[in-house]
Amino acid sequence: MPLVLPLLLAVVLFCIGVYGVLARRNVITMLMSFELMLNAVNLNLVAFDAWRVDEATGQTLAIFVITLAAAEIGLGLAIVLLLFRGHGHVDADAARDLEEAS
Amino acid sequence: MTTALFSVASVVAVVASVVVVVSRRIVHAALWLVLALGAVAGCFGALQAEFVALVQILVYVGAIVVLVLFALMLTKAPTNPLPELTTRRSPFAAVVAAVLALILGTGVVLAFGNEKVKPVTDGSATTIGTQIFKNWVLPFEVLSVLLLAALIGAIALSQRSDSAQRSDSAQRKKED
Incomplete structure:
Protein backbone atom coordinates (compact mmCIF):
# COMPACT_ATOMS: atom_id res chain seq x y z
CA MET A 1 0.00 0.00 0.00
CA PRO A 2 1.41 3.46 -0.81
CA LEU A 3 2.14 5.50 2.27
CA VAL A 4 0.51 8.58 0.72
CA LEU A 5 -2.95 7.00 0.99
CA PRO A 6 -3.27 7.09 4.80
CA LEU A 7 -1.40 10.39 4.96
CA LEU A 8 -3.78 12.04 2.50
CA LEU A 9 -6.78 10.61 4.36
CA ALA A 10 -5.34 12.13 7.55
CA VAL A 11 -4.92 15.50 5.80
CA VAL A 12 -8.53 15.43 4.57
CA LEU A 13 -9.92 14.42 7.98
CA PHE A 14 -7.86 17.10 9.72
CA CYS A 15 -9.10 19.80 7.36
CA ILE A 16 -12.71 18.68 7.76
CA GLY A 17 -12.13 19.03 11.50
CA VAL A 18 -10.67 22.52 11.03
CA TYR A 19 -13.71 23.51 8.98
CA GLY A 20 -16.01 22.16 11.67
CA VAL A 21 -14.25 24.03 14.46
CA LEU A 22 -14.31 27.30 12.53
CA ALA A 23 -17.80 27.05 11.06
CA ARG A 24 -19.86 25.45 13.80
CA ARG A 25 -21.60 27.46 16.44
CA ASN A 26 -22.70 24.84 18.94
CA VAL A 27 -19.84 23.97 21.31
CA ILE A 28 -20.66 20.24 21.28
CA THR A 29 -20.35 20.06 17.49
CA MET A 30 -17.01 21.87 17.82
CA LEU A 31 -15.88 19.16 20.23
CA MET A 32 -16.94 16.54 17.68
CA SER A 33 -14.74 18.27 15.10
CA PHE A 34 -11.85 18.15 17.60
CA GLU A 35 -12.33 14.40 17.75
CA LEU A 36 -12.04 14.20 13.97
CA MET A 37 -8.76 16.13 14.11
CA LEU A 38 -7.36 13.85 16.82
CA ASN A 39 -8.33 10.87 14.68
CA ALA A 40 -6.34 12.30 11.79
CA VAL A 41 -3.31 12.55 14.06
CA ASN A 42 -3.78 8.93 15.16
CA LEU A 43 -3.98 7.84 11.55
CA ASN A 44 -0.68 9.56 10.86
CA LEU A 45 0.95 7.86 13.84
CA VAL A 46 -0.25 4.42 12.82
CA ALA A 47 0.69 4.94 9.16
CA PHE A 48 4.22 6.02 9.99
CA ASP A 49 4.51 3.11 12.40
CA ALA A 50 3.59 0.72 9.59
CA TRP A 51 6.09 2.47 7.32
CA ARG A 52 9.16 2.34 9.56
CA VAL A 53 8.94 -1.24 10.70
CA ASP A 54 9.60 -0.50 14.34
CA GLU A 55 8.56 -1.92 17.67
CA ALA A 56 5.05 -0.42 17.49
CA THR A 57 6.12 2.98 18.84
CA GLY A 58 3.59 4.86 16.77
CA GLN A 59 0.77 2.58 17.82
CA THR A 60 1.68 3.08 21.47
CA LEU A 61 1.55 6.84 20.95
CA ALA A 62 -1.82 6.43 19.19
CA ILE A 63 -3.15 4.64 22.28
CA PHE A 64 -1.87 7.54 24.42
CA VAL A 65 -3.60 10.04 22.14
CA ILE A 66 -6.87 8.11 22.40
CA THR A 67 -6.60 8.28 26.20
CA LEU A 68 -5.90 12.01 26.05
CA ALA A 69 -8.93 12.46 23.80
CA ALA A 70 -11.10 10.70 26.37
CA ALA A 71 -9.84 13.01 29.13
CA GLU A 72 -10.29 16.06 26.91
CA ILE A 73 -13.85 15.26 25.95
CA GLY A 74 -14.79 14.53 29.56
CA LEU A 75 -13.52 17.88 30.81
CA GLY A 76 -14.81 19.70 27.75
CA LEU A 77 -18.33 18.40 28.19
CA ALA A 78 -18.24 19.29 31.90
CA ILE A 79 -17.35 22.87 30.91
CA VAL A 80 -20.11 22.85 28.27
CA LEU A 81 -22.66 21.73 30.86
CA LEU A 82 -21.46 24.50 33.19
CA LEU A 83 -21.92 27.02 30.37
CA PHE A 84 -25.41 25.69 29.70
CA ARG A 85 -26.35 25.96 33.37
CA GLY A 86 -25.03 29.48 33.66
CA HIS A 87 -26.18 30.97 30.38
CA GLY A 88 -28.91 28.64 29.09
CA HIS A 89 -27.25 28.07 25.73
CA VAL A 90 -24.18 26.35 24.29
CA ASP A 91 -23.48 28.90 21.57
CA ALA A 92 -19.76 29.63 21.23
CA ASP A 93 -20.39 32.95 19.49
CA ALA A 94 -22.78 34.23 22.13
CA ALA A 95 -20.62 33.24 25.09
CA ARG A 96 -18.68 36.48 25.37
CA ASP A 97 -18.15 36.76 29.11
CA LEU A 98 -16.23 34.36 31.29
CA GLU A 99 -17.97 35.10 34.57
CA GLU A 100 -20.86 32.99 35.67
CA ALA A 101 -24.21 34.53 34.97
CA SER A 102 -26.06 35.13 38.21
CA MET B 1 -6.19 -6.38 -0.82
CA THR B 2 -5.36 -4.15 2.12
CA THR B 3 -5.20 -1.19 -0.24
CA ALA B 4 -8.75 -1.89 -1.45
CA LEU B 5 -10.00 -2.32 2.13
CA PHE B 6 -8.27 0.87 3.17
CA LEU B 37 -14.80 6.85 13.86
CA GLY B 38 -15.71 3.27 13.00
CA ALA B 39 -14.38 3.75 9.47
CA VAL B 40 -11.14 5.14 10.88
CA ALA B 41 -10.96 2.02 13.04
CA GLY B 42 -11.32 0.04 9.82
CA CYS B 43 -8.39 1.99 8.38
CA PHE B 44 -6.32 1.04 11.45
CA GLY B 45 -7.29 -2.58 10.83
CA ALA B 46 -6.18 -2.33 7.20
CA LEU B 47 -2.83 -0.98 8.45
CA GLN B 48 -2.46 -4.13 10.62
CA ALA B 49 -2.90 -2.21 13.86
CA GLU B 50 -5.62 -4.39 15.28
CA PHE B 51 -5.17 -3.42 18.92
CA VAL B 52 -5.44 0.29 18.12
CA ALA B 53 -8.53 -0.46 16.02
CA LEU B 54 -10.19 -2.28 18.91
CA VAL B 55 -9.28 0.45 21.41
CA GLN B 56 -10.63 3.01 18.96
CA ILE B 57 -13.97 1.22 18.79
CA LEU B 58 -14.09 0.70 22.57
CA VAL B 59 -13.11 4.22 23.63
CA TYR B 60 -14.37 6.41 20.82
CA VAL B 61 -17.52 4.67 19.67
CA GLY B 62 -18.32 3.13 23.03
CA ALA B 63 -17.52 5.97 25.38
CA ILE B 64 -16.92 9.30 23.69
CA VAL B 65 -19.94 9.29 21.38
CA VAL B 66 -22.14 8.18 24.27
CA LEU B 67 -20.76 11.09 26.33
CA VAL B 68 -21.49 13.47 23.46
CA LEU B 69 -25.05 12.15 23.18
CA PHE B 70 -25.48 12.56 26.94
CA ALA B 71 -24.27 16.15 26.70
CA LEU B 72 -26.67 16.82 23.83
CA MET B 73 -29.48 15.42 25.95
CA LEU B 74 -28.52 17.46 29.02
CA THR B 75 -28.21 20.70 27.04
CA LYS B 76 -31.71 20.14 25.60
CA ALA B 77 -30.42 20.04 22.01
CA PRO B 78 -33.34 20.20 19.58
CA THR B 79 -33.75 17.30 17.17
CA ASN B 80 -35.26 19.34 14.35
CA PRO B 81 -33.00 20.86 11.68
CA LEU B 82 -31.33 24.08 12.81
CA PRO B 83 -30.09 26.36 9.99
CA GLU B 84 -28.24 28.53 12.52
CA LEU B 85 -26.00 25.66 13.59
CA THR B 86 -23.39 26.93 11.12
CA THR B 87 -22.15 30.49 11.41
CA ARG B 88 -22.24 33.04 8.62
CA ARG B 89 -18.48 32.85 8.26
CA SER B 90 -18.60 29.24 7.04
CA PRO B 91 -17.37 30.14 3.47
CA PHE B 92 -14.33 31.71 5.08
CA ALA B 93 -13.83 28.56 7.16
CA ALA B 94 -14.13 26.44 4.01
CA VAL B 95 -11.46 28.55 2.29
CA VAL B 96 -9.13 28.18 5.28
CA ALA B 97 -9.67 24.42 5.37
CA ALA B 98 -9.17 24.05 1.61
CA VAL B 99 -5.94 26.06 1.62
CA LEU B 100 -4.66 24.06 4.58
CA ALA B 101 -5.54 20.80 2.80
CA LEU B 102 -3.76 21.99 -0.33
CA ILE B 103 -0.58 22.94 1.54
CA LEU B 104 -0.49 19.81 3.70
CA GLY B 105 -1.41 17.53 0.81
CA THR B 106 1.29 18.96 -1.45
CA GLY B 107 3.86 18.61 1.30
CA VAL B 108 2.88 15.03 2.03
CA VAL B 109 2.92 14.01 -1.63
CA LEU B 110 6.27 15.71 -2.25
CA ALA B 111 7.84 14.16 0.83
CA PHE B 112 6.41 10.63 0.81
CA GLY B 113 5.14 10.17 -2.74
CA ASN B 114 7.16 7.06 -3.51
CA GLU B 115 7.18 5.28 -0.17
CA LYS B 116 5.42 1.96 0.35
CA VAL B 117 3.99 0.47 3.52
CA LYS B 118 5.01 -3.12 4.03
CA PRO B 119 2.01 -5.10 5.23
CA VAL B 120 3.88 -7.11 7.84
CA THR B 121 3.84 -4.84 10.88
CA ASP B 122 2.74 -6.32 14.14
CA GLY B 123 0.00 -4.54 16.05
CA SER B 124 -1.02 -7.20 18.53
CA ALA B 125 -1.77 -6.43 22.16
CA THR B 126 1.39 -8.32 23.18
CA THR B 127 3.65 -6.02 21.18
CA ILE B 128 2.02 -2.85 22.39
CA GLY B 129 1.89 -4.05 26.00
CA THR B 130 5.58 -4.91 25.90
CA GLN B 131 6.34 -1.55 24.36
CA ILE B 132 4.31 0.38 26.94
CA PHE B 133 5.81 -1.39 29.93
CA LYS B 134 9.34 -1.46 28.53
CA ASN B 135 9.95 1.95 26.99
CA TRP B 136 6.96 4.09 27.86
CA VAL B 137 6.38 3.41 31.55
CA LEU B 138 6.79 7.00 32.71
CA PRO B 139 4.41 8.51 30.09
CA PHE B 140 1.94 5.76 30.93
CA GLU B 141 2.00 6.67 34.63
CA VAL B 142 1.80 10.38 33.85
CA LEU B 143 -1.20 9.63 31.66
CA SER B 144 -2.92 7.82 34.52
CA VAL B 145 -2.34 10.84 36.77
CA LEU B 146 -3.74 13.03 33.99
CA LEU B 147 -6.87 10.88 33.78
CA LEU B 148 -7.29 11.18 37.54
CA ALA B 149 -6.89 14.95 37.30
CA ALA B 150 -9.47 15.12 34.51
CA LEU B 151 -11.87 13.03 36.60
CA ILE B 152 -11.45 15.23 39.67
CA GLY B 153 -11.70 18.34 37.51
CA ALA B 154 -14.96 17.23 35.94
CA ILE B 155 -16.42 16.38 39.34
CA ALA B 156 -15.23 19.70 40.80
CA LEU B 157 -16.71 21.65 37.90
CA SER B 158 -20.11 20.06 38.30
CA GLN B 159 -20.03 20.21 42.12
CA ARG B 160 -18.92 23.82 42.36
CA SER B 161 -21.83 25.24 40.46
CA ASP B 162 -24.25 23.25 42.61
CA SER B 163 -22.79 24.60 45.84
CA ALA B 164 -22.56 28.09 44.34
CA GLN B 165 -26.22 27.98 43.37
CA ARG B 166 -27.11 26.70 46.79
CA SER B 167 -25.19 29.47 48.54
CA ASP B 168 -26.74 31.97 46.12
CA SER B 169 -30.25 30.84 46.93
CA ALA B 170 -29.41 30.75 50.64
CA GLN B 171 -28.12 34.30 50.41
CA ARG B 172 -31.21 35.37 48.54
CA LYS B 173 -33.41 33.81 51.22
CA LYS B 174 -31.44 35.66 53.88
CA GLU B 175 -31.91 38.92 52.02
CA ASP B 176 -35.64 38.28 51.71
Whole structure:
Protein backbone atom coordinates (compact mmCIF):
# COMPACT_ATOMS: atom_id res chain seq x y z
CA MET A 1 0.00 0.00 0.00
CA PRO A 2 1.41 3.46 -0.81
CA LEU A 3 2.14 5.50 2.27
CA VAL A 4 0.51 8.58 0.72
CA LEU A 5 -2.95 7.00 0.99
CA PRO A 6 -3.27 7.09 4.80
CA LEU A 7 -1.40 10.39 4.96
CA LEU A 8 -3.78 12.04 2.50
CA LEU A 9 -6.78 10.61 4.36
CA ALA A 10 -5.34 12.13 7.55
CA VAL A 11 -4.92 15.50 5.80
CA VAL A 12 -8.53 15.43 4.57
CA LEU A 13 -9.92 14.42 7.98
CA PHE A 14 -7.86 17.10 9.72
CA CYS A 15 -9.10 19.80 7.36
CA ILE A 16 -12.71 18.68 7.76
CA GLY A 17 -12.13 19.03 11.50
CA VAL A 18 -10.67 22.52 11.03
CA TYR A 19 -13.71 23.51 8.98
CA GLY A 20 -16.01 22.16 11.67
CA VAL A 21 -14.25 24.03 14.46
CA LEU A 22 -14.31 27.30 12.53
CA ALA A 23 -17.80 27.05 11.06
CA ARG A 24 -19.86 25.45 13.80
CA ARG A 25 -21.60 27.46 16.44
CA ASN A 26 -22.70 24.84 18.94
CA VAL A 27 -19.84 23.97 21.31
CA ILE A 28 -20.66 20.24 21.28
CA THR A 29 -20.35 20.06 17.49
CA MET A 30 -17.01 21.87 17.82
CA LEU A 31 -15.88 19.16 20.23
CA MET A 32 -16.94 16.54 17.68
CA SER A 33 -14.74 18.27 15.10
CA PHE A 34 -11.85 18.15 17.60
CA GLU A 35 -12.33 14.40 17.75
CA LEU A 36 -12.04 14.20 13.97
CA MET A 37 -8.76 16.13 14.11
CA LEU A 38 -7.36 13.85 16.82
CA ASN A 39 -8.33 10.87 14.68
CA ALA A 40 -6.34 12.30 11.79
CA VAL A 41 -3.31 12.55 14.06
CA ASN A 42 -3.78 8.93 15.16
CA LEU A 43 -3.98 7.84 11.55
CA ASN A 44 -0.68 9.56 10.86
CA LEU A 45 0.95 7.86 13.84
CA VAL A 46 -0.25 4.42 12.82
CA ALA A 47 0.69 4.94 9.16
CA PHE A 48 4.22 6.02 9.99
CA ASP A 49 4.51 3.11 12.40
CA ALA A 50 3.59 0.72 9.59
CA TRP A 51 6.09 2.47 7.32
CA ARG A 52 9.16 2.34 9.56
CA VAL A 53 8.94 -1.24 10.70
CA ASP A 54 9.60 -0.50 14.34
CA GLU A 55 8.56 -1.92 17.67
CA ALA A 56 5.05 -0.42 17.49
CA THR A 57 6.12 2.98 18.84
CA GLY A 58 3.59 4.86 16.77
CA GLN A 59 0.77 2.58 17.82
CA THR A 60 1.68 3.08 21.47
CA LEU A 61 1.55 6.84 20.95
CA ALA A 62 -1.82 6.43 19.19
CA ILE A 63 -3.15 4.64 22.28
CA PHE A 64 -1.87 7.54 24.42
CA VAL A 65 -3.60 10.04 22.14
CA ILE A 66 -6.87 8.11 22.40
CA THR A 67 -6.60 8.28 26.20
CA LEU A 68 -5.90 12.01 26.05
CA ALA A 69 -8.93 12.46 23.80
CA ALA A 70 -11.10 10.70 26.37
CA ALA A 71 -9.84 13.01 29.13
CA GLU A 72 -10.29 16.06 26.91
CA ILE A 73 -13.85 15.26 25.95
CA GLY A 74 -14.79 14.53 29.56
CA LEU A 75 -13.52 17.88 30.81
CA GLY A 76 -14.81 19.70 27.75
CA LEU A 77 -18.33 18.40 28.19
CA ALA A 78 -18.24 19.29 31.90
CA ILE A 79 -17.35 22.87 30.91
CA VAL A 80 -20.11 22.85 28.27
CA LEU A 81 -22.66 21.73 30.86
CA LEU A 82 -21.46 24.50 33.19
CA LEU A 83 -21.92 27.02 30.37
CA PHE A 84 -25.41 25.69 29.70
CA ARG A 85 -26.35 25.96 33.37
CA GLY A 86 -25.03 29.48 33.66
CA HIS A 87 -26.18 30.97 30.38
CA GLY A 88 -28.91 28.64 29.09
CA HIS A 89 -27.25 28.07 25.73
CA VAL A 90 -24.18 26.35 24.29
CA ASP A 91 -23.48 28.90 21.57
CA ALA A 92 -19.76 29.63 21.23
CA ASP A 93 -20.39 32.95 19.49
CA ALA A 94 -22.78 34.23 22.13
CA ALA A 95 -20.62 33.24 25.09
CA ARG A 96 -18.68 36.48 25.37
CA ASP A 97 -18.15 36.76 29.11
CA LEU A 98 -16.23 34.36 31.29
CA GLU A 99 -17.97 35.10 34.57
CA GLU A 100 -20.86 32.99 35.67
CA ALA A 101 -24.21 34.53 34.97
CA SER A 102 -26.06 35.13 38.21
CA MET B 1 -6.19 -6.38 -0.82
CA THR B 2 -5.36 -4.15 2.12
CA THR B 3 -5.20 -1.19 -0.24
CA ALA B 4 -8.75 -1.89 -1.45
CA LEU B 5 -10.00 -2.32 2.13
CA PHE B 6 -8.27 0.87 3.17
CA SER B 7 -9.73 2.80 0.23
CA VAL B 8 -13.27 1.70 1.02
CA ALA B 9 -12.87 2.57 4.70
CA SER B 10 -11.32 5.94 3.90
CA VAL B 11 -14.14 6.90 1.51
CA VAL B 12 -16.67 6.02 4.21
CA ALA B 13 -14.68 8.02 6.79
CA VAL B 14 -14.46 11.12 4.59
CA VAL B 15 -18.15 11.08 3.64
CA ALA B 16 -19.27 10.50 7.23
CA SER B 17 -17.06 13.24 8.63
CA VAL B 18 -18.25 15.71 6.01
CA VAL B 19 -21.80 14.95 7.11
CA VAL B 20 -20.70 15.43 10.74
CA VAL B 21 -19.56 19.00 10.07
CA VAL B 22 -22.32 20.10 7.68
CA SER B 23 -25.42 18.37 9.05
CA ARG B 24 -28.13 20.67 10.33
CA ARG B 25 -29.47 18.10 12.78
CA ILE B 26 -27.15 17.95 15.73
CA VAL B 27 -28.10 14.45 16.90
CA HIS B 28 -27.62 13.12 13.38
CA ALA B 29 -24.16 14.69 13.37
CA ALA B 30 -23.32 12.79 16.57
CA LEU B 31 -24.57 9.54 15.05
CA TRP B 32 -22.59 10.09 11.83
CA LEU B 33 -19.57 10.57 14.07
CA VAL B 34 -19.99 6.91 15.05
CA LEU B 35 -19.68 5.90 11.40
CA ALA B 36 -16.69 8.18 10.83
CA LEU B 37 -14.80 6.85 13.86
CA GLY B 38 -15.71 3.27 13.00
CA ALA B 39 -14.38 3.75 9.47
CA VAL B 40 -11.14 5.14 10.88
CA ALA B 41 -10.96 2.02 13.04
CA GLY B 42 -11.32 0.04 9.82
CA CYS B 43 -8.39 1.99 8.38
CA PHE B 44 -6.32 1.04 11.45
CA GLY B 45 -7.29 -2.58 10.83
CA ALA B 46 -6.18 -2.33 7.20
CA LEU B 47 -2.83 -0.98 8.45
CA GLN B 48 -2.46 -4.13 10.62
CA ALA B 49 -2.90 -2.21 13.86
CA GLU B 50 -5.62 -4.39 15.28
CA PHE B 51 -5.17 -3.42 18.92
CA VAL B 52 -5.44 0.29 18.12
CA ALA B 53 -8.53 -0.46 16.02
CA LEU B 54 -10.19 -2.28 18.91
CA VAL B 55 -9.28 0.45 21.41
CA GLN B 56 -10.63 3.01 18.96
CA ILE B 57 -13.97 1.22 18.79
CA LEU B 58 -14.09 0.70 22.57
CA VAL B 59 -13.11 4.22 23.63
CA TYR B 60 -14.37 6.41 20.82
CA VAL B 61 -17.52 4.67 19.67
CA GLY B 62 -18.32 3.13 23.03
CA ALA B 63 -17.52 5.97 25.38
CA ILE B 64 -16.92 9.30 23.69
CA VAL B 65 -19.94 9.29 21.38
CA VAL B 66 -22.14 8.18 24.27
CA LEU B 67 -20.76 11.09 26.33
CA VAL B 68 -21.49 13.47 23.46
CA LEU B 69 -25.05 12.15 23.18
CA PHE B 70 -25.48 12.56 26.94
CA ALA B 71 -24.27 16.15 26.70
CA LEU B 72 -26.67 16.82 23.83
CA MET B 73 -29.48 15.42 25.95
CA LEU B 74 -28.52 17.46 29.02
CA THR B 75 -28.21 20.70 27.04
CA LYS B 76 -31.71 20.14 25.60
CA ALA B 77 -30.42 20.04 22.01
CA PRO B 78 -33.34 20.20 19.58
CA THR B 79 -33.75 17.30 17.17
CA ASN B 80 -35.26 19.34 14.35
CA PRO B 81 -33.00 20.86 11.68
CA LEU B 82 -31.33 24.08 12.81
CA PRO B 83 -30.09 26.36 9.99
CA GLU B 84 -28.24 28.53 12.52
CA LEU B 85 -26.00 25.66 13.59
CA THR B 86 -23.39 26.93 11.12
CA THR B 87 -22.15 30.49 11.41
CA ARG B 88 -22.24 33.04 8.62
CA ARG B 89 -18.48 32.85 8.26
CA SER B 90 -18.60 29.24 7.04
CA PRO B 91 -17.37 30.14 3.47
CA PHE B 92 -14.33 31.71 5.08
CA ALA B 93 -13.83 28.56 7.16
CA ALA B 94 -14.13 26.44 4.01
CA VAL B 95 -11.46 28.55 2.29
CA VAL B 96 -9.13 28.18 5.28
CA ALA B 97 -9.67 24.42 5.37
CA ALA B 98 -9.17 24.05 1.61
CA VAL B 99 -5.94 26.06 1.62
CA LEU B 100 -4.66 24.06 4.58
CA ALA B 101 -5.54 20.80 2.80
CA LEU B 102 -3.76 21.99 -0.33
CA ILE B 103 -0.58 22.94 1.54
CA LEU B 104 -0.49 19.81 3.70
CA GLY B 105 -1.41 17.53 0.81
CA THR B 106 1.29 18.96 -1.45
CA GLY B 107 3.86 18.61 1.30
CA VAL B 108 2.88 15.03 2.03
CA VAL B 109 2.92 14.01 -1.63
CA LEU B 110 6.27 15.71 -2.25
CA ALA B 111 7.84 14.16 0.83
CA PHE B 112 6.41 10.63 0.81
CA GLY B 113 5.14 10.17 -2.74
CA ASN B 114 7.16 7.06 -3.51
CA GLU B 115 7.18 5.28 -0.17
CA LYS B 116 5.42 1.96 0.35
CA VAL B 117 3.99 0.47 3.52
CA LYS B 118 5.01 -3.12 4.03
CA PRO B 119 2.01 -5.10 5.23
CA VAL B 120 3.88 -7.11 7.84
CA THR B 121 3.84 -4.84 10.88
CA ASP B 122 2.74 -6.32 14.14
CA GLY B 123 0.00 -4.54 16.05
CA SER B 124 -1.02 -7.20 18.53
CA ALA B 125 -1.77 -6.43 22.16
CA THR B 126 1.39 -8.32 23.18
CA THR B 127 3.65 -6.02 21.18
CA ILE B 128 2.02 -2.85 22.39
CA GLY B 129 1.89 -4.05 26.00
CA THR B 130 5.58 -4.91 25.90
CA GLN B 131 6.34 -1.55 24.36
CA ILE B 132 4.31 0.38 26.94
CA PHE B 133 5.81 -1.39 29.93
CA LYS B 134 9.34 -1.46 28.53
CA ASN B 135 9.95 1.95 26.99
CA TRP B 136 6.96 4.09 27.86
CA VAL B 137 6.38 3.41 31.55
CA LEU B 138 6.79 7.00 32.71
CA PRO B 139 4.41 8.51 30.09
CA PHE B 140 1.94 5.76 30.93
CA GLU B 141 2.00 6.67 34.63
CA VAL B 142 1.80 10.38 33.85
CA LEU B 143 -1.20 9.63 31.66
CA SER B 144 -2.92 7.82 34.52
CA VAL B 145 -2.34 10.84 36.77
CA LEU B 146 -3.74 13.03 33.99
CA LEU B 147 -6.87 10.88 33.78
CA LEU B 148 -7.29 11.18 37.54
CA ALA B 149 -6.89 14.95 37.30
CA ALA B 150 -9.47 15.12 34.51
CA LEU B 151 -11.87 13.03 36.60
CA ILE B 152 -11.45 15.23 39.67
CA GLY B 153 -11.70 18.34 37.51
CA ALA B 154 -14.96 17.23 35.94
CA ILE B 155 -16.42 16.38 39.34
CA ALA B 156 -15.23 19.70 40.80
CA LEU B 157 -16.71 21.65 37.90
CA SER B 158 -20.11 20.06 38.30
CA GLN B 159 -20.03 20.21 42.12
CA ARG B 160 -18.92 23.82 42.36
CA SER B 161 -21.83 25.24 40.46
CA ASP B 162 -24.25 23.25 42.61
CA SER B 163 -22.79 24.60 45.84
CA ALA B 164 -22.56 28.09 44.34
CA GLN B 165 -26.22 27.98 43.37
CA ARG B 166 -27.11 26.70 46.79
CA SER B 167 -25.19 29.47 48.54
CA ASP B 168 -26.74 31.97 46.12
CA SER B 169 -30.25 30.84 46.93
CA ALA B 170 -29.41 30.75 50.64
CA GLN B 171 -28.12 34.30 50.41
CA ARG B 172 -31.21 35.37 48.54
CA LYS B 173 -33.41 33.81 51.22
CA LYS B 174 -31.44 35.66 53.88
CA GLU B 175 -31.91 38.92 52.02
CA ASP B 176 -35.64 38.28 51.71
